[in-house]
Amino acid sequence: MSTADASPAPGGRATSSPLMGHDAEPTLFELSAPGRISANFRATGVPEWTAEELVPAASLRSEPTPVAEVSERDLVAHLTRLSSRQFSVDLGAYPLGSCTMKYNPKLCDDAVARAGLADVHPASPPSLTQGWMALLADLETALCRITGMAGATLQPPAGAAGELTGLLLMRAWHDDAGQGGRRRRVLIPDSAHGTNPASVTLGGYEVTQVPSDGRGCVDLDALAARLDDDVAGIMLTNPNTLGLFEEDIVPIAAAVHEVGGLLYYDGANLNAILGVTRPGDMGFDIVHMNLHKTFAVPHGGGGPGAGPVAVTERLTPYLPGPRPVRAKTGADSGDGAYEWMEPERSIGRVHSWHGNALALALAWSYILANGGDGLRRVSDAAVLNANWLRNRLRDTYDIPFDRPCMHEFVASAANLKRAQGLRAVDVAKRLLEEGFHSPTVYFPLVVEEALMIEPTETESPQTLEALADALVRIAADSGDDAHHAPRTSPVGRVDEARAARQLIPTWDARPS
Amino acid sequence: MSTADASPAPGGRATSSPLMGHDAEPTLFELSAPGRISANFRATGVPEWTAEELVPAASLRSEPTPVAEVSERDLVAHLTRLSSRQFSVDLGAYPLGSCTMKYNPKLCDDAVARAGLADVHPASPPSLTQGWMALLADLETALCRITGMAGATLQPPAGAAGELTGLLLMRAWHDDAGQGGRRRRVLIPDSAHGTNPASVTLGGYEVTQVPSDGRGCVDLDALAARLDDDVAGIMLTNPNTLGLFEEDIVPIAAAVHEVGGLLYYDGANLNAILGVTRPGDMGFDIVHMNLHKTFAVPHGGGGPGAGPVAVTERLTPYLPGPRPVRAKTGADSGDGAYEWMEPERSIGRVHSWHGNALALALAWSYILANGGDGLRRVSDAAVLNANWLRNRLRDTYDIPFDRPCMHEFVASAANLKRAQGLRAVDVAKRLLEEGFHSPTVYFPLVVEEALMIEPTETESPQTLEALADALVRIAADSGDDAHHAPRTSPVGRVDEARAARQLIPTWDARPS
Amino acid sequence: MAHFVPHTDAEVAEMLGALGLSCLDELFDAVPAALRLAGGLDMEPGLAEADVAGRFDAYAAANRPVGHDLVCFAGAGAYDHDIPAVVNRLAFRSEFVTAYTPYQPEVAQGVLQALFEYQTLVCRLFGTDVANASLYDGASACVEAVNLAVAATGRHEVWVSRGVHPQWRQVVATMAVGTGHRIVDVALDDGLTAWPVEGQPGAILVQNPNYLGCLEDLAGAAALARRLGALLLVAADPVSAGLLRSPGSVGADVVVGEGQPFGAPLSFGGPYLGLFACRREHVRRLPGRLVGETVDTEGRRAYVTTLRTREQDIRREKASSNVCTNQTLMAVAFLVHLGWLGTPGLRELALRCARGTRYCREALLGIEGVEPAAAAPVLREFAVRTAVAADVVVDRMAEEGFLAGVALGDEYGGGLLVAVTEKRTRAEIDAYAAALEKVVR
Amino acid sequence: MAHFVPHTDAEVAEMLGALGLSCLDELFDAVPAALRLAGGLDMEPGLAEADVAGRFDAYAAANRPVGHDLVCFAGAGAYDHDIPAVVNRLAFRSEFVTAYTPYQPEVAQGVLQALFEYQTLVCRLFGTDVANASLYDGASACVEAVNLAVAATGRHEVWVSRGVHPQWRQVVATMAVGTGHRIVDVALDDGLTAWPVEGQPGAILVQNPNYLGCLEDLAGAAALARRLGALLLVAADPVSAGLLRSPGSVGADVVVGEGQPFGAPLSFGGPYLGLFACRREHVRRLPGRLVGETVDTEGRRAYVTTLRTREQDIRREKASSNVCTNQTLMAVAFLVHLGWLGTPGLRELALRCARGTRYCREALLGIEGVEPAAAAPVLREFAVRTAVAADVVVDRMAEEGFLAGVALGDEYGGGLLVAVTEKRTRAEIDAYAAALEKVVR
């Protein structure tokens, strides 16, 4: 063997140097050595025909697909070390605004870790899946009660998918009303999340932006000016992305309904109002929920999530199918076996199967554990934490819309940028050094140098105290110093521009 | 809330500062806040009598026992952060001599993670535990084949427990032979592991040390001089703790048997000879195995392990009971149900139940996965790795007994200590900085500044290369510099003397 | 009930005090009184951890999972493969499970590097230049491929082979209502797509092996696409990459697929994994996240999500897609499973699936009353027709201890779709055939 | 078969070459030819991961675990408690599972701090000054307590109450053969230890609650021990610490116990956890490892194993004990489970066990033909006598779906030992009583 040079030796160099802070972790491909094997297969007794006997020459590949050749031991070390280079909720507070990074109860992980759930084939006939169908139906009922809606689809695998599903429901409704042609526009506040306008486009509508007023809410006059009978509907987040409750939601709903539009509720911020008020009561027609935010489905480093969509009675005929319903046996309903029902005027499927089933089940276990009373406590504490922190930071950071917030609030580093060149990004990187994840930065777009802070209900007052202390400490830093942050993380500040300029999307694309 | 001071704020400060390298991780007791709760209990409907109604006043405590009051979220963060301050095999190479820190296959963890194994009550009648009894009997058979013995007990929960069990078997044998009074001494080489002499004392025997000869093996003349009819037996590790095979084991065995003594085999180093040779063939009468070394039971930060003891035919009547055996139905044996058998002259129980059952099962899954052929490959690679590394380091480190070794070898930093003040402990701490765990240091006692290195078979040649490079790099360091190592670990070099001088064995014992 | 809110009453009071409030309700003063939910949520009170477990025991008990008691011969995009222990032990470490999208790369190198390695593997399987960090599932990957193709070609018509999974086609159709794309359904002829020879499609979408398990003529499809000025979109099975030429190597512009076979249990259909890869020239239209390699301030290798300007949070209504949350954790599981299989293991896996499929198909066709649904060669799945209706066959076989397969819809003229993975032993296949023989009589 | 050796043939050849060897066998030249195993091990070849799983499915299927189908009323030192999800998710993280004994404290702070916290909790439960980092099980903890007492007092006689778990007493007896201690068996009178009034014991060992579940008079035992110049050794149940005065507070010198109730499943008896704690004055005789707090070179708080000179690797034949490998991982699980219960939870747990026990005992004593085995007050376990032999009762009850309890040996005059944990619902207890009524007729 040739003596290894400074760069990671190829072929299974299982040192934990990355963990200990120097070296990068080699890729799976560098850990690879020709002929190394982990895979093994059960004895089956099936005849061992050759590839040539089984596959027509035209389709058969000549060389095996290169994957990697690592020992199981090196694979385990590699992934374990990668995990040690990753921050997570389980390691510390994660006040990422709009993302609701609450503690994900372990009991939920265990609840869904059952062969009776995980090993069920999605194409099995209903006679074999009554448990799953009951679970999904129970969850649907609960989500409807929480949102004040009449029916729901659990198929959308994420919030954005829920949005698009909702917009297609909107479209189906208008088409049925013979208004398909006329309704071209969907209104969206300027503070809206990016998925909203993107979904509107995919829904075949044009986006009309509605500016926020001085209080950070929808400007009623501006709204009125944009309302017309070519409006299909409006998408709102309430509380909105500034963490503020749209107090005029009732007149807004009336005005939109007045012109024949529908109201879409982006449920990303539902964590603020559980048991307090319901989108249905506010006048919304369509609601999506992010179960991976409000109902503790772990984010998984970016997914999977689940984005069920609930609607009012009049829209239920348009929901995607199939939906699990209980067969009516005799006069009284809902006591028979579960079967799949296709809504009469369904917009059709929006997922290959029944949605992210295990994620849905996990959210249901969370809802069961909390119960109606517990969910209200969730929102109470989420809003209490956000307001306490806002109050604690108001003398240090700009708070553009400084009044009682809901589950999150948006601060701004604009004052610090002017005073000492400390930008939102610098505050974020410094906070990493302090052992916290950073807030969401530069969103919503309506606030400059935005720091969108959502502590969530699962952080204790003492943790908030520590977080506030850190943010106050950081605000005293000079930008020049903070530019070097973070200094205690596995890697220092990353060159994002270079990544885009010299794109290296795979190991094989590296310039050699 | 009072502003948190520099020291960790009490009550659930869930920051990952420790992970990010500064601050210590607060204890569970510092994370505690009065009134915080994680616990919850199922609804049972059992009458809710009060403590006073249930417990006599004389026994009832007045105050609840103080445990801790933390949220589940903070408990999870605390333990997760603690784990991030811990090195492990899954993170990197762990060449700790005599400990056989091989990769612990995940399939073994899964094999034993079955309700059908984990939820079986140990006092259940045999009719309910046939699966467990079959598993234990199958493992016993395999261990006998591997060691060349006739029968075994799986009760000893660790190697030391196995040693004591073995010594009690020795005693029972001699007592039965009417020699109980006369046999007072047990011979042990000076290179023996500390548990050997300690066990001898607990077995009621006196230790007689046998010096090693110039080749690192038992000195035959010295042995002969110490052999007499007051010798109960000898305890040997073969390969011995220097990683050398006792080539004269046959004459040694003959000499010991000659005077009526028994031979005890300390199986800690069994990883070197699987399928190559067996203690039984060498003439040993009693063998203990460390399943947590040779058979991949994870060490768990110090335990649990399993230390089964296998013996020759003549000693089986003395084994601890009960043992699982297959009932003889009719003429031919071993086809009936399993039942518990008490050996006629058993020394009695050595464990509360049946030993560390899940650890035993895990080892069995490892043996099944490897099979007879795989186990031989294990020893081939273990010995190959050790010799390759020894050969690679011989120009850099003293190697007191520099000849082909088995699964491990002992190097010495004596030359470096003389040359540049670099001691074994410094090499160990520097190696931590390089991302490897250190070898065993200062053992065996017969070698000064000992570095006992056991790479194990699961480290790839490339990892060995990196380990060798690191050790060579380190050998160039000055002691003064190395004294400051490790500098990249969660804490720097620890003050062990102070820990003993100012003993703080619990949180409550801290000077306030 | 379980407690996830740490606050004690005293702490709540203290915090309210700091805000000058006297009770929690005052936190919601901004919510109009008329909207306040009187009496709280109409739901049962919270359950203890042990009671939640009890409820889930009951749900699980009301299902019949595949296993010893229900040997699985069903596939149709959801396959019963062995998942090695390392997958759950590694991919589901809490650092991966409880992290958000890697917005702060300095503390997210774990997820980022794993995704970078995942992207590399997807490209190697599919013979493409770039792959994204995952989409929802096979269906959403098809939708995004169609959208990319239409945007790239400016043509709104897309031909979709009926050999594409029917449920994926349904989702494509659902979404086309919003985008206004014209989806043309292309029928099969004896198991293979019978393409029209003329037209102006922006893309043609074919699945290989197709829904009936048959091997399509990708080279032919590529030639057709080139001739018509359309993009070739291929939905491919990652397992088949162990034996088949990669779609990219035979001319595919975009390759998508369902990643479930690597790392994801059947899970009643989700979470699965949408695979999406394409030629480099389309990278600026790539939907979803893309991880790229770069360096940190000290020049150390580092990873980060890149070409972010494609994405909804920056591009908003002009974004290439609306996807935000994806299926990252399943991508990590995919990486671990495929990494464990390795180069020889992937081939061996595909080979074993093909062998079992051949053995099972021959056994079934030996039964009188069982006819092949198509003559074209298959790889890991095949369809048969029986006198008894397929859904009846499935019900009866369940009583015999087998999940016999998936009943084909009328658009395929009925029939039973049967999949055989590396898990199926000869004994199981023989028993399955014997049971089927009884059932189809 | 599974592969855990990474070496390729080429690498093996290259490494052998570097050593000047031509084949692997030459690595073993030091092993006399006569000792070489011809033909290798007489064992079946290695199995694939999936096949190992299959074997273990079969073993598991041949057992009857406690659960819905076998409701557990058995205890006797192994209790069926709820284990919260956090225990497995945290204690079994691979950093804890695959680490060795913390010999290098700088990279073992995780295990060390966890053990320090564990030691603190054990001392709080038992009312002692120091606790070690664990022993094997309840039995080995008793053995070490006896050894410590004899060493401390220089007296070789130890009185052991028959109220101590019989299997623990058996282990004490087994080990006494080696140490030469004289173990005196002290009988029970109506469920409570009837101590001799005079003698020269080095220690007296009592269990509380004792094997029959009865509450012993610890204060009385303490007074006796003081009068006789002996140490008081108490084997205590950690769950009972939720309600009972701590043994330390009433005069125990050494307190031991079985830690299984916190964090360890029944596991057919192991791995469990030996709890060992004592007064500070005995710390230099403490068996096993002890973790202490100290600082690192920068003065940062750190933990390390301390007073190592007691231990076998340094003290060798003069060591206080021979224990090396212990049950650290179970200690971490104990820490997580007890930490989750917390101060109020521990009390609530003990209370619920006591309530269920009271309710069940009354229900059983209401059955004709069921008599109490002792009149003394009990806490979480109790014994009854029935006309039908206890082992027969257990067999019959198993058919009814209950693990009825543990049959008591002749030294107790037979009978059935019944334990009721917080898991048992009123409905289960009622059903159990109903079934027992049939069975004892």
Ligand SMILES: Cc1ncc(COP(=O)(O)O)c(C=O)c1O
């Ligand atoms: C306000 C808002 N709307 C919509 C979304 C999109 O949800 P998802 O990421 O689940 O697609 C998010 C998620 O970040 C959000 O914060």
Ligand SMILES: Cc1ncc(COP(=O)(O)O)c(C=O)c1O
């Ligand atoms: C040579 C030797 N003998 C005996 C033992 C003791 O085994 P255990 O730690 O399992 O009690 C060890 C363990 O370190 C050892 O290395």
